[in-house]
Amino acid sequence: MAEKKDIDPVSQVETTGHEWDGIKELNNPLPKWWLYTFYACIAFAAAYSVYYPAIPLIEGATTGIGGYSSRAELQAELTELSASRSGLVERIASLEVSEIQKDGELRRFAIAGGESAFKVYCSQCHGSGAQGAPGYPNLNDDAWIWGGSTEQIRATIAHGVRYEDDPDTRWSEMPAFGRDGLLSRDQIVAVTQYVLSLSDGATDPTVVEDGATVYAENCAACHGNRALGDRQIGAPNLRDAIWLYGGGADDIYAQIQQPKHGVMPGWQSRLGDVTVKQLTLYIHSLGGGE
Secondary structure, eight states, rough: OOOOBOOOOOTTBHHHHHHHEEEEOOOOOOOOHHHHHHHHHHHHHHHHHHHHSOBBOOOSBOOOOOOOOHHHHHHHHHHHHHHHHHHHHHHHHHHHHHHHHOOOOHHEEEEEEEEEEEHHTTHHHHOTSSSSBBBBOOEEEEEEEEOOOOHHHHHHHOOOOOOOTTOOOOOOOOOTTTTTTSSHHHHHHHHHHHHTTTTTTTSSSGGHHHHHEEEEEEEEEEEOOSSSBTTTTTBBSSOOOOOOSSSSSSHHHHHHHHHOOOOOOHHHHHHHHHHHHHHHHHHHHOOOOO
């Protein structure tokens, strides 16, 4: 006689005969299509492991009978890409920045290369969007201490600012009027208020007139009689309310008392002429270039 099937009374499904603490296991086998798919995956994995590099060994891995190498494929793509760009790179190397700017295709290629180089070498200080930070200038606006033309930007990138390893570096240094005893505390307070008044930010108007006298005697030689700065010597404009180290009264007082002097590396020797030109055009394209 055939063995009587045990049917679960709730689901009306045959059980496997297994039982744990009164809980019976239902006999619900996997669908045939699922099993066939599973077996096909096993067969594919076995074939893949034989054909491609797959099995790790003590040193290296199996090479596979197909001889495939992702490194070799990448190198071939890089070689092909380098060959396709070689003509454009050579043209950038042979032309001045102003000439590159006039060639639409070459300019787009240079800006794309400059953007990549900026992310690697410049974003750590100037920010990923070139927005700057305290002590690091914003490269999107039109306030340039050393000038914002392509040639001026190129010179700054190539030789840096106060970078002692480059004899052609940009160099400017503001005297420490307070630390070195050139001005008294009251004089520094007064000239601070005068500078703030140039952008309508004075907090103590009673000393602005005295500050104007201090400014004329000690500061106008570099920043100009109208405080518009001098790009030839790297003296910033004091009227535009754009400040590298902060524009509050305390910040300006501290900068007059004992100024901060940042250093930017010269990139010509590190990156080469082509990359410096690409960086120049990228930065000039951000919107603040003149």
